[in-house]
Amino acid sequence: MNKVQILLIFLSILLPKNLHGQFEEPKASPELMKLIREQKFDVILPSVMRDNEIDMWIHVKRKPDFFDFEFGDKPGVYIFTDRGGNRIERAVLGGQIDRDLYDILAPESSLGKFVSERNPKHIALNYTERSSSFKTISLNDYKKTLKTLGKKYSKRVVPSDRLAADYLAGRVIAEIALFGRLLMISTEIIEREFNKIIPGKTRLSDISGNVFVRDYNGNEENNTDYIVQPGDLIGILHDANMMDFSEHNGGIGYVLRKGETNLPPEVKRIWEHALITRNIFRKNITAGATGVEQLEILIDKLEEAGYVYIDKDQYDKTADPEKTQVHIDFHAMGRIISQEEAPRISPTGWGKDLKIPLYHTFTFEYMIHMPVPEFGKGKHLYICIHDGVIVTERGVEFPAAPIQGIRIIR
């Protein structure tokens, strides 16, 4: 066989991998972005402004910032005013705008008059007094804006961080569909990464994503040069994105030991715990409660079911050695400025005091530490589940299939 033939056959073998890759990360087409922006203005903005008792939201934007996704990427002073009715007036002073999305374009010099004409009672501005990613206005712009508003209106200014966090957390249907597609994409990527693993050869650092293994004492190897060994329970988390809309998803694999043909009993048992606790979470989360209120409910339900809740992702040696321990960090996904500053069912983060909105896109991220007394005192197995979920009027739904089991790596 000559070189040409060899090359052609080689290419034929390679092709399926290249062309059969089913999912591609979606591009943010202008039409999709316009739809998301418009729908968020229509259905999310009025409710979050009213919930936060804000009747004017001023967002001063001089360069691209995190709100490009929601507002567009042009600089300007973005002003949203609640003038009653079922919509919020949308204006940009001193910028360029999409005429279909905004009602008013005016020079920035009209800011003072614009505000006084509308006489808002509570004005949210993109600053915060605490250290926060929501502080996107410069000090100079902050001072200048207050000066322009004058004494009367500057006294009415409050930080916009809560409003902004609620606005980011609100989801329209096009975003829900996007979230589901991204979950399917990351699931496929995780599958691909698991397929790369050759026990005894592959290092965690050879695998894309957040890759981790814990031993029976809870010591973790995370994206290190640790070589995957038989008996390891490996977790892989991987993301998928469209512009600044992102999620990440998880998978778990077990490396068979010599002579094993299936998952050993203790690994099957920890998976059973993953399913039992998933059901507990699914049945007990509703829109409207704060993250911290919701956490209390889940802790009670876990304890009723015989589990020990742990507020850190570390095995608690002082807890009942018969009981499986569970840690929870149900953080937001999709449009978040950070996991800390978004609604969060977790013991940590500013966002734990925010309300869980309807159609909240978040993760069932929970860690199970299951004692295995037959391995010795304090020895335990560890897995981390990370599935994308949405809370609807019916409870928690999975927009795409959650993890189906612990995959076997031979």
Next chain:
Amino acid sequence: MKKVTIFPTIAFISFLFWELDAQTDYPEAMVGISHAYYTSFDSDNPFATKEMLDHIRREKFDLVLPRVMREHQIDMWIHVIRPWTWSGNEFRRLEHMNLNYKSIDSSDPLRYEFGSNAAVLVFTDLGGDRIERVVFEGEVEDPSAFDIIRGQSTFINQENYEIMDYVKENPDLVPGSEMGYRFMGLGEFVAKRDPKRIGVNYAETLSLAEGSETYTLALTDGISFADHLHLSKTLGNEYARRMVSAEHLILDYLTRSVLGEIVLFGGSGQGSEEGRIQQYNPIVPGVTTLMDVDGGWYCTREWDHDEEAFTSVPLQRGDMFQSGQIPYYILKKGEEKPPQDVLRFWDEVVKVRKIISRNVRVGETGRKALQRIIDKLEEAGMAYIDRDRFDVTLDPEKTQVHLDLHQVGKGVLAPRISPMGPRWHSDKKIPLLLTLGVEYMVHMPVPDWGKGKHLYYCSLHERGVVTERGVEFALPPVSGIESIR
């Protein structure tokens, strides 16, 4: 080139073309689903996979099934799908296509929901937050979605030795007729669960067969008379009396979406108009016809416009036509954009879309939603027309709007916000997350062009989803009129 070199070259090139083609056409999750469940399981949607179909099935079992059974006060649902709904002819047509037995198409409207083309399925409300799911007899695509799978009946084919063995071993239990094997054991199964109301898939008051989308997924009358007769016998008097039609339950089960279905309804992901816009060869005014450009219809119309007659009429500058969902305007010489009247027309289209999106409510009937939208259109200075024809007798200043919004992709067409269809279409209440084909037709008179002359646009199933907030869109609707130079 030597033959040995030519062969791999041809093989490679063929393979390349096959592969490139495969990028836009994906294997169906179940045979026929892309046609029946259009807008969600489309063959060009890479996310419409078997795994997604399995996932949706389980989510519906978890989230929708308990609700609809309790709403209809049905504590047992028996759904019978017989293998002859797809017939031997269908089998022969498909047998060389490398498909397995289970995947062969069926005409049962719940074949994809349950993943079967031949089964007796029993769903029982035993209390708690879930419904027991049993494949009493038959095969399913996704066994792990069910609690009990009893397997295919030994007697589904009575041409084998098993029936002879059975008769020999159980002389006292042989049914009077071989039809008695059909539901063998079901009586005991039902009695053990002691249901108060048993829903069975037969139509009683709804014209499901002729009232559904017959060219994609016709709903059927349900079980045969023979099955009804023998099911009644098997259940015995006490339980047979408790049988009721599951027609409303079936409709509700089909039309209530879980989020997985909404994900698919959002399409392949890009939401880009780029992919939907036709790239035309130069249109030669006075020569190129609507048929040549694969156009749907003329949008620039006389009062008595006849669509058929216009397919072969050459397009002229200043004409507007529609292909798929996209409207096109052929610019006149010197024009940089469509004229004011055409742009005003698009504003009217957007206005109608907004009125619709704000006036559909979860829990209301289609009929009530229709009336509210009509009221709002009239408040906005438009005229409602109950047929998709320009009404020359109406105020020539007013834009006329026809409405036909309906459920899409399950063959049901209900709930429907429309003057069309059987009464049950618009009697049906709008459920949460209804996948709604937002279909409206706008006829805007342009008096300056002459009496009765008007512009026309039909939105053709914009992908709406009904939430507590109104109609939201899973995929961007058309954003404007495309200009052709």
